[in-house]
Amino acid sequence: MKKAHRLVQEIQQYCAAHANRKAATRYERYFAEGYDAWGLLDKGNPFFTDRRDEWLQRYADIGIAGFVEAGEKLFASGKYEEGAIAIQFVKSRRDEMDATTALGLARWFAAGIGNWAHTDVLCGELLAPLLEDGRLPLDALAPWRDAPLRFQRRAVPVAMLGLLPQLKKGVQASPAERRAIKRLLEFLRPMMLDRERVVHQGLGWFLREAWKRAPDAAEPFLLEFKDTAARLIFQYATEKMTAAGKARFRAEKPTRSVIEPRPRRG
Numbered sequence: 001m002k003k004a005h006r007l008v009q010e011i012q013q014y015c016a017a018h019a020n021r022k023a024a025t026r027y028e029r030y031f032a033e034g035y036d037a038w039g040l041l042d043k044g045n046p047f048f049t050d051r052r053d054e055w056l057q058r059y060a061d062i063g064i065a066g067f068v069e070a071g072e073k074l075f076a077s078g079k080y081e082e083g084a085i086a087i088q089f090v091k092s093r094r095d096e097m098d099a100t101t102a103l104g105l106a107r108w109f110a111a112g113i114g115n116w117a118h119t120d121v122l123c124g125e126l127l128a129p130l131l132e133d134g135r136l137p138l139d140a141l142a143p144w145r146d147a148p149l150r151f152q153r154r155a156v157p158v159a160m161l162g163l164l165p166q167l168k169k170g171v172q173a174s175p176a177e178r179r180a181i182k183r184l185l186e187f188l189r190p191m192m193l194d195r196e197r198v199v200h201q202g203l204g205w206f207l208r209e210a211w212k213r214a215p216d217a218a219e220p221f222l223l224e225f226k227d228t229a230a231r232l233i234f235q236y237a238t239e240k241m242t243a244a245g246k247a248r249f250r251a252e253k254p255t256r257s258v259i260e261p262r263p264r265r266g
Contacts, residue, residue: 004070007059011074014051015040015081027080031115033198037080052085056092064096068104075112083108083118091125102127102136106144109152116198119151120158127155128162138163138187145188150196157191157199157206160184164209173214181214185221192229204236212240219248227251 020039028035040047071086113119130136144156163184165177211218222237226249238246
């Protein structure tokens, strides 16, 4: 789509013209996997306000498909702000998305999503709401569980946070909600022996939230894997437990938190 390509060119020209080398390294300490930025993340930067809104209005006719296509090109640059604005563009048209459009976001991972922040924002702003309202069926993410790209795999449990029941503090899930949580845990079963740290973090995050809502559903699942899954998963999953509760999930034969992975992209 030629117009989507023109949008990408405009964005990249703007970024190059307004780059701030000093600010470009401000957040790199949060990204062990590397961080490449233009330095446009300062509060109130017009890139994410006036210019973003102007681009959204002027390129509105490319529709959701055009913004998804533009996002693929923006993520391919590796620059943090370009990926961030791609997510904001698509979020603004989220009501137009369906399962087909949402699964097109897989191309973003192949293009260049390579950090936890883009992954988690993409999940929180796009995938989780689509799962929650039923426009994206959970089974559509089944192929993502063993995708070759680690951040695409991480997106599965992080997006699934949108399917957990929202309960008041101290209130546990109903029987129907516990059954639903058990089904979500079963969906994650194939991922529990994943080799990548960033996936371990996503799994542990989901398991912690599942446990807070339905301990009787989450604990048998955790016990099943306590001697085989990475310890980092349990570090996250048991974070809100008492010391005695955490002790139940110690491995009899401790496993390494991170197994050195074979080289792979993403």
